[in-house]
Amino acid sequence: MKRVKQKIFQDYIARQGLKSTRQRDIILDAFLSSDRHLSIEELYLKLRAKHPNIGYATVYRTLKLFAESGIAREIHFGDGQTRYEHVSEGEHHDHLVCTGCGTIIEFENESIEKLQDEVAAAHNFLIKHHKLELYGLCAKCRS
Amino acid sequence: MKRVKQKIFQDYIARQGLKSTRQRDIILDAFLSSDRHLSIEELYLKLRAKHPNIGYATVYRTLKLFAESGIAREIHFGDGQTRYEHVSEGEHHDHLVCTGCGTIIEFENESIEKLQDEVAAAHNFLIKHHKLELYGLCAKCRS
DNA sequence: TTGCATGCAAAAATTTTGCAGAAGT
DNA sequence: ACTTCTGCAAAATTTTTGCATGCAA
Numbered sequence: 455m456k457r458v459k460q461k462i463f464q465d466y467i468a469r470q471g472l473k474s475t476r477q478r479d480i481i482l483d484a485f486l487s488s489d490r491h492l493s494i495e496e497l498y499l500k501l502r503a504k505h506p507n508i509g510y511a512t513v514y515r516t517l518k519l520f521a522e523s524g525i526a527r528e529i530h531f532g533d534g535q536t537r538y539e540h541v542s543e544g545e546h547h548d549h550l551v552c553t554g555c556g557t558i559i560e561f562e563n564e565s566i567e568k569l570q571d572e573v574a575a576a577h578n579f580l581i582k583h584h585k586l587e588l589y590g591l592c593a594k595c596r597s
Numbered sequence: 598m599k600r601v602k603q604k605i606f607q608d609y610i611a612r613q614g615l616k617s618t619r620q621r622d623i624i625l626d627a628f629l630s631s632d633r634h635l636s637i638e639e640l641y642l643k644l645r646a647k648h649p650n651i652g653y654a655t656v657y658r659t660l661k662l663f664a665e666s667g668i669a670r671e672i673h674f675g676d677g678q679t680r681y682e683h684v685s686e687g688e689h690h691d692h693l694v695c696t697g698c699g700t701i702i703e704f705e706n707e708s709i710e711k712l713q714d715e716v717a718a719a720h721n722f723l724i725k726h727h728k729l730e731l732y733g734l735c736a737k738c739r740s
Numbered sequence: 741t742t743g744c745a746t747g748c749a750a751a752a753a754t755t756t757t758g759c760a761g762a763a764g765t
Numbered sequence: 766a767c768t769t770c771t772g773c774a775a776a777a778t779t780t781t782t783g784c785a786t787g788c789a790a
Contacts, residue, residue: 471743471790472744473745475746475789477746495779508747510747511746511748511780514781515745515781529675530673532673534755536779550716550720550722552722553725561716561720565712566712566716569706573709574693577693577736578739579693579702579733580734582696582734585729586713586728586730587728588717588722588724589725590722590723591723592720592721593721593722596723614768614769616768617764618764618769618771620770620771650771650772651771652771654757654771654772654773657756678754744788745789746787746788747784748783749782750783751780751782752781752782753778753779753781754777755777757775758773759774760773761770761771762771762772763771764767764768765766765767
C-alpha cells in the first residue's frame with residue numbers, strides 16, 4: 455500500500471515535470487506512516503522531531519501536491535484545523551467524529567451512497583464528491 | 598418565521614441576562630432577510646452599506662450568539678469562509694453545493710437519516726448532529 | 741545550466757481579545 | 766449604579782507568498 459502510493463506520487467511528479475527531493479520523500483514517508491487524519495500541524499511537529507530544519511511552508515506545499523496527485527485529500531472537521539487523509543484508489547469512506555476524544559472512525563455504506571445519487575438525480579445535479587460526517591460520542595466516551 | 602426567530606433570540610438574550618441592543622437588532626434583521634448560507638464577510642459587507650460604523654468583531658460576536666440561541670448554525674464548506682445558516686426548530690437539512698456557481702440547494706431525506714442511525718448503532722456511537730454535503734454541478738452549470 | 745524547490749521571513753487572511761467609552765437594565 | 770456592549774486596534778491563528786540560495790534533471 456505504502457509502496458503503491460509512493461509510486462503514484464513519483465509518477466505524478468515526473469509527469470508534471472516536477473522534482474523528486476529529499477524533503478518530499480521525508481514528508482511522504484511521515485504522512486504514509488501516520489494516523490489517517492492528520493492535521494498539518496501534527497504532521498509538521500512530527501517531522502520537526504527528526505528534521506528540525508524543514509519549513510512549515512514546505513509541508514503545506516507538499517501536502518497540496520499529495521492531494522493533486524490523488525494520494526491525499528483535504529478535510530475540514532470545523533475545528534479550525536485543516537487535515538489531510540489518505541486516499542486509496544476507488545475507495546471512499548465517511549466519518550464518525552467523536553466530539554469527546556477526537557477519535558475518527560471510518561465507515562462505508564453503499565445504501566446511503568445510492569440514496570445520495572437519487573437525491574442528486576431529483577435535482578438534476580451531478581455529484582463529483584461528497585462529505586458525510588456524523589458527530590457525537592464514541593462508545594468509550596458514552597460511559 | 599422571521600418574527601418567531603426574533604422572539605427566540607430575544608428570549609435567549611433575556612434568559613442569559615444579556616442586553617438587547619441596536620446593533621444586535623440590526624444584525625439579526627440583516628441575517629434573517631438574507632441568503633440562508635451567508636459568509637461572515639458577506640453579512641458584514643451588507644451591513645456596512647447601511648451602517649458603516651458597525652465593527653467586524655461585533656458581527657462575529659453576534660453571530661456566535663445567534664448560534665447559541667439556536668437560530669443559526671455555523672457551517673464550513675471548506676473554502677476558508679465560515680458561514681452561518683438559518684435553523685428552524687426541529688428541522689434539519691443537508692446540502693447540494695454547486696462547485697460551478699456556488700449555489701447551495703437544501704434537501705432532506707428521511708431514509709438517509711435512518712441509515713445513519715444504523716451505522717452509528719453498529720459502532721455504539723451516539724450521534725449529536727451530522728453533516729452531509731454533496732458537491733458537484735447543478736442543473737444550470739451542467740449545460 | 742536551467743528552472744523547480746527550499747527555508748526563512750514577511751504578508752495575507754481570518755478570528756479572537758483587550759480596553760476605554762457608550763449604552764442597556 | 767452596574768454590567769454588558771461596542772468599536773477600534775492589537776494580537777493570535779492559519780495559510781500563502783516573495784526571494785535568495787540550493788539542488789535535481
